[in-house]
Amino acid sequence: MIGFFQGMWLIVALDLKQRVRGVAWYVLLGVFVLLVTIVTVLVVIATNAWDSGGGAVFSTVVFFVLLLGTLVSPALSGNAINGEREAGTLATTQVTLVTTAQLVVGKWLAAWITALAFLVASVPFLVFGVVLGEVSASTIAVSLVVLAVEVGVIAAIGVGLSGVIARPLFSVVVTYLVVAALSIGTLIAFALGGAAMQSTVHSTYISVDYEALDDSGQIPDGDEVPCLAPVVSEYPTPRWDYVWGFLAANPYVVVADASPGTFDEHGSPRDLFGWIAVGVRQAQHAPDLETTYDECADWRKYGAYGYGGPGEGETPKEVYERSVPSWFVGLxxxxxxxxxxxxxxxxxxxxxxxxxxxxxxxx
Amino acid sequence: MAGITVTGVARSFGEVHAVRDASFEVAPGSVAGLIGPNGAGKTTLLLMLATLLAPDAGTIRIAGYDPVTEPHQVRRRMGWMPDVLGSWPTLSVRAALTTSARMYGMGADEASARAQQLVELVDLVPLAEQATRVLSRGQKQRLSLARALVHDPEVLLLDEPASGLDPAARAELRELVRRLAGEGKTILVSSHVLAELEEMADSAVYLAAGATAAPEEVARAGRSARHWRIRSLDAERLVSALGDAGFGEVAVVDRFGAVVPLTSEPDAAQLLAHLIGSGVPVSSFAPAVGDLEHVFHDLNRAGDDA
Structure with missing residues (x-):
């Protein structure tokens, strides 16, 4: 009997050995580094990062690495098994003591490790974003880990499909379609689904009777606040809370939501990731279908032209904290x-x- | 009996019945030829023996184990050389063999020692460090044979091992196969080159339209009339002597001599004695085709007639 890890590692080593001897892989890596360099330079110029900190650089580079990673990974993994079958080397492996489970897992690990090389190549750029400042160590660590897992998932889907679909070209294309479905399809499903499932909001407005005010716009002395009868209006609102799962399944949302949210003193997110996270988590909550705006009551409480003031509405931070971490669901x-x-x-x-x-x- | 035992095996792919009814045995220490026309189901049968394909019906025993329920035990003891030439293109010959050895659970040192032995065995020493994609068809074939032997299996399944080999390599293959059989291994070889099988096989399994020929059928086919080629230094005397013996009608005379259908070996002996007695200078007197080929054609004809 050949140990599980021993047999699996043989497959990983065999696969990697063959990849590193090909030129294509190095060319791809070179193009990748070049693209990330260009994007980093442009973002630094565009956001004036030397002065305002590296948060934008960091999150942009992470998203760009995810974009390229999800574009490269299907090509690296989508023909892992059926490609070997076409080359006539699959069966010769299967008659050895290496089991099918070892073969499949080994192929997946090899594809993942190859894709991780792209992540490693992007680390200098992430470090650059960190050096510019304002990015917490936990954000970096979490982003990288989630990025690595996401690339691993794409590799698993690619290897999986290559074992299910007979023709390599077809399985690579289907893997790309899955990536597209996750990256773009989830956004479309979220937008269309939310818009299709609308609910009606009943909005009640109790207005002050401005006619009854005196010339200076004040309530005549000793009188109650003059109120008009409540007016109820109806309008439709999309139900994002029914479809937020789609958004959660978006890999970009997962990466953004997973990085620990940092907020300023007003409870607003400090970086792009934070804003996305707040947006996604906001979508989890059902809209208020019975809203009331009582101008009269406000008048009584705060005086003329008074308003709810700070503390009435939730800050983004509060929304963030009372919601389910959607990255966990998506991941x-x-x-x-x-x-x-x-x-x-x-x-x-x-x-x-x-x-x-x-x-x-x-x- | 260890070796190979196949009983009533059938396998279809949808509507296509690749193998309908195959039964045969190969004893340890012997070489059996698997013979049949293209599409007879030879490769399908070998895939089933090699634990890659499950039969729909029937039982198979390789070295005493069932390839369906105990594939692991079978793989340990069975070496398979596929008809499709597959090799990891960027690995060197030596690395490919070392990797295969490791896949059979050998340690790194043992595997590289085994790779060296095999490289020598199949005469690929000058190419050992070359990437396998640069090998010619015949060289790949030898690499494939070496890979089948990597774990010193007791049962060997060789699918068209001689295709693409030059005459010298064919002779070496023949010697190697005989030597391995001499060491007690069970060997099943499929080939189209019947003359070649003739020289290395102890027995033959005839497969036509997915079914193996029964032993009595084979025996009958072997007894049927076959052609003997006779050469003589004096063609005219040969023709007249054949006419005297009553073969004037059936003998086909060409510039190499004559081809005469004869029913049995005693008939052949009798005719030869007659020719010599008549003073014909006979230089060659032999079956026009080998035993295997004769049976093969005869069974195929029988199959077509049926």
Whole structure:
């Protein structure tokens, strides 16, 4: 018997050995570093980062790395298993003592490690963002970890699909479609879903009777505040709280929401990630369907032209803190997707084959 | 019996019945040829023996183990050389063999020692450090054979091992196969080159349209009339002597001599004695095709007639 990790590591080592001997991979890495450099320089100039701190640089670089990572990862992983089958090397591995589980997990780890190289190449740029200041160590650590996990999920989906779909080109394309569905499709589903499921808000407005005021706009002495009858108006409002799960499944949202929120003294987020997190968490809450604006009551409380003042509405920080951390939901969805894809590939690649899909082959 | 035992095996792919009914045995220490026309199901049968494909019906035992329920035990003891030439393109020959050895659970040192032995065995020493993608078809074939041997298996399944090999490499393959059988290994070789199998196989499994021929069928086919090629230094005397013996009608005469259908070996002996007795200078007197080929054609004809 060959130990699980020993056999799996053989596959990882074999896969990596073959990748690093190809030129394509180095070219890709070079292009990646070049693009990140350009983006970093442009963001530094655009946000005047030398003066205002590196928060914007950092979050932009993280998002850009995620973008490129999700674009590169399907190409690195989407033909892992069916590519070997086409090359005739899959069956020769399967007749050895290496099990199918070791093969699938090994292929996934190799694809993940390759994609992580891109993350490692981007670390200097992230450090640059940190050096400019105003980024907390925890934000950096969490962003990197979540970024690594997200890239791993894409790699798992790619390897999984390569075990399920017979033709390499097709499985790479489907992996790209999954990435697109997660990155853009979730936004579309969120927007359309929220807009389609609307509720009606009943808004009651109790106005002061301005006609009854004296010439200087004050209440005549000794009188009560003159009020008009309540006016109820109705208007539709989108129900984001029904569809916020879609938004949570967006990898960019996961990365943004996972980084610990930092807020200023007014309870407003300090960086781009914070604003996204607050927006996503705000969407979890059902809108108030019975709103009342009682001008009269305000008048009584605060005097003429008074208003609710600070403390009435929630600050972004308060919204953030009373909501479910959506990154946890999103990341769980992703990890389940990735694990499911790998499990499916394992089942479909297991030998001896009992049921063979039409058009597929063994060796 | 260890070795290979196949009983009533069938496998279909949707509507296509690749293997309908295959039964045969190969004893340890012997070489069996797997013979059949293209599309007869040879590769499908070998995939089932190699633990890659599960049969729909029937049982298989490789070295005493069932490839479906105990694939791990089978893989330990079975070496498979596929008909498709697959090799990790960027790895060197030596690295490919070392990796294969490690996949069978050998330690790093043991694996590289084994790789060195195999590189020598299949004559790839000058190419050992070359990437496998630069190998020619025949060299890849030898690498593939080496990989099948990497864990010193007791059962060997070779799918078209000789294709792409030059005559010298074919002779070496033949010697190697005989030597391995001599060491007590069970070997099943599929090939189209029947003359070649003739020289290395102890027995033959005939597969036609997914079914193995029954032993009695094979025996009958072996007894049926076959062609003998006769060469003589004096063609005219040969033709007249054949006419005297009553073969004037059926003998086909060409510039190499004559081809005569004969039912049995005693008939052949009798005709030869007659020719010599008539003073024909016979330089060669032999079956026009080998035993395997003769049976192969005969069974195929029978299959077509049916």
């Amino acid at each position: 769980s969805i992703h990890v389940l997707l990735g694990a499911g894809a790998l499990a499916w590939a394992w089942r479909r690649t297991e030998v001896p084959v009992k049921r063979l899909a039409p058009g597929s082959r063994i060796a």
